[in-house]
Amino acid sequence: MTTRRMTVSQALIEFLAHQWTVDGDHRERTIAGTFGIFGHGNVSGIGQALGQLAHDEPGLMPYHQARNEQAMVHESVGYSRMTRRRSTFACASSVGPGATNMLTGAALATVNRLPVLLLPSDTFATRVSDPVLQQLELPQDASISVNDAFKPLSRFFDRVQRPEQLFSAALGAMRVLTDPVETGAVTIALPEDVQAEVVDVPAEFLADREWRLRRPRPDAGVIAEVVRAIRGSSRPLIVAGGGVIYSDAAAALRTLVESTGIPVGVSQAGVGTLPWDHPQYLGSVGATGTVAANRAAAEADLVIGIGTRYGDFTTASRSAFQNPGVRFVNINVASFDAAKHGSAIPVVADAREAIIQLNLGLAGHRVNAGFVAEYSHQKRLWNDVVDAALAPSGRDLPSQSEIIGAVQAASDPRDVVVAAAGSLPGDLHKLWRARDDLGYHVEYGYSCMGYEIAGGIGVARADSTRDAIVMVGDGSYLMMHTEIVSAVAERIKLIIVLVQNHGYASIGHLSETLGSQRFGTQYRYRDAHGAVGSGDILPIDLATNAESLGIRVIRVEPGPGAIVDLAEAVADAKASDRATLIHINSDPLLYSPDGQGWWDVPVAEVSTLDSTRNARAEYVEQRKSQRAYFGPS
Incomplete structure (x- = not known):
């Protein structure tokens, strides 16, 4: 049998470069590329392997630099959804915090049943240097590392403790990534010493391999x-x-x-x-x-x-x-x-x-x-109701519905609107008028604050013939805006509409309906009595913050013409070949039309607040409409 002497990392990266997903007559790379942030756990392992391959065979396994480990997982998931789960990325991190930064992304991928391959580095398999920098020590179980936290969040988990284990781990990972039922986050933990160890790799392991998506027919x-x-x-x-x-x-x-x-x-x-x-x-x-x-x-x-x-x-x-x-x-x-x-x-x-x-x-x-x-x-x-909600009102601070209307009017049928958390997903669900089956990309299985910009970059990577329009509130923007640097660095066109409402609009509204009076949901100074978020609005300038990250920024100033200006800004951004952020202020107290739906969020049974007691009475009444949904068979 023909073999090659390679490190475990070199063998894994080259293996991934030769995996293909086949769906009917459609064939594309299962792993489109690798994101990586390097540290002492992987700089001489996965990092070296990617650098060597980029030198020896440029383009075989594209490498992309990320600014946040969680964000690179989100970007992979956004890409995966746009490819109908046929393709994704591998995400490599260093030991410790680099690895655990990916936990939120792993949960999001598995909840949404979208494939992503995670390659967190692990501490020494030999334990020769225990405890190494960033190593978790548990006296009752020496085999546990922080990477064990991936187990409940992954659809497949393996740890390569010996070089020879790579082959079964890699094939097991690919099986799950390409299974429509089992897919989600797939994790292979790689001890930092094993990454650099040598293994004899059979030629068959490095050959092109096709994974056919199952499309079972009904009985x-x-x-x-x-x-x-x-x-x-x-x-x-x-x-x-x-x-x-x-x-x-x-x-x-x-x-x-x-x-x-x-x-x-x-x-x-x-x-x-x-x-x-x-x-x-x-x-x-x-x-x-x-x-x-x-x-x-x-x-x-x-x-x-x-x-x-x-x-x-x-x-x-x-x-x-x-x-x-x-x-x-x-x-x-x-x-x-x-x-x-x-x-x-x-x-x-x-x-x-x-x-x-x-x-x-x-x-x-x-x-x-x-x-x-x-x-x-x-x-x-309902169409008449939506028409009225989307129409400009002439207010100095428009409603979010009006903002959605302006973005919709300026967009093309194949453009993709991207959102994830806050009040935007609910409003978009009711109001966005999708014209293409891939034109609506709202991550709502996990509704993860911070997904939007990274996920939007993934959408833009997947299909450059469409404009990805990210709609994000200031709360989510502040969670993970630094991935803007990645879009700028790789010249990825992205349109970000940043809605500034000085707080958590969605939870603020929910808090009010539950009798909690928006406590802890507004971005304000403490007041003179020390109460949280009850003073003046903070002097935040997120447009300038975005400019400092290298992105082109268009400011829509408050005023009766704000919505018209927003529509023109979106058209301007679409005509540009650069990433653009559009900043607009909104009134968070203007709500979208009610669709006669309900969401079960329990209200405190006892309270000294009249608002909470009234909300509890309403909640008890609403719960009467819940049903077990077990009809006659």
Whole structure:
């Protein structure tokens, strides 16, 4: 057998460069490149291997410098979603804090079921120098390092304690990265001494290897049951999730709903599965849903979930579906999700393959014309509400809805709006009018503050023919704005719309509805009595902060023409070939239209505050709408 003598790091990096994902007739690199921040754990291991390969075979494994370990994971996840989970990046860190900085990114990837490969360095396998700098010591278990914290956050975890273990660890990692059911964060911990050790590497390990994405077809008998259930339903509703997008099933879904007339509500991850103006598209469903979708959900006798994991925002904390006889047909590649809510008919299959079979089985079937007229009327009413919310008001400080309207008006159909945390995801879910199935990128499985800019860079890397428009509030911006430097350094075009509202707008509003009066949610001085956040607004200039990082900045000044100026700024940014940040002030007390959804956030049972007692009474009343969702089988 032909072998090569290489270090463990050299072998791993070259192995990753030869892995390919195959999805039907589509083939692309599974690991598009490697992010790395180097320290004493990996500078002579992974760092050396990347540098050597860049010298010997430039382009075989592209290296990208990051400014924050968490951010490089977010960037990889943003890239992965845009490639429909076919491709991602590897992220290499040093020992200790460099490694644990990636924990939040690992959780985000696994929650959202998006692949990313993490390569945290670990302390010496030989223990010859224990304790090394940044090593965690636990007297009761000498085998534990900080990297063990990745175990509950990873879909696959391994630690290469001996060079020979690399082969099984690497192949196991690739298996999970390319599995639509199992995918998420994949972690291979690499002790710093092992990274630099030599191993005889078989030529086969370094050869091109293809990993074919599984697209399981549904059982014919189960599909026949689903067809009977739909034909027997008077008020069916499809809830489309991210699985529709990942399986590239938007076209098949459109054919299905156009032929049958079944309306569609979408989760956060499912926005874009139909264009916003499609007759069967009712918009978002659940806690941040539209009135049209939520009314259809409340009365639905059959809910057909396709590629959704039914998070609490989608089900409005199990209050969305109120029909006493409601049944669930859940189509999902993961049996775990297919069986949720006591599904009458769980369908374990790829979304596109299942929809194709439904199109065949439902040929000639169409829902009642009266039902179509009813939900179409609700759709028109909601569109009128959105039109009014998005229109400029002429206020000196516009609402966030108006800001969304200006960005929407200046964007192109294939542009991608990116958001993650705060009040923007809820408002975008209700108000953004997606025109492309990849045009809406809101990370809401983990809703991670700080994701936006890094995730937006990942979106821009994945498809340079689209403009990535990041919408971020000042709270999230302050969490992780330094990745702007990465966009500038690599000449990545990115448009950032920074909404300045001097605090945490989303939690401020939530706090108020729960009777806590926005405590601890505003960026203000302490007042004369020492109360937190009750004094004057802080003299923060985030536009100047952004300029100091090298990005082009456009300031939209407060005034009656702010929204018109914002639309012009977005058009200006789109015409530029540089990364641009647009700074605009908003009024956080102006809210988007109510969509008749609810979210279960418990209120204190006892309190000395009248506001809390009143909120508790309202909460008790709202909880009466929660249901177990176990309909007749």
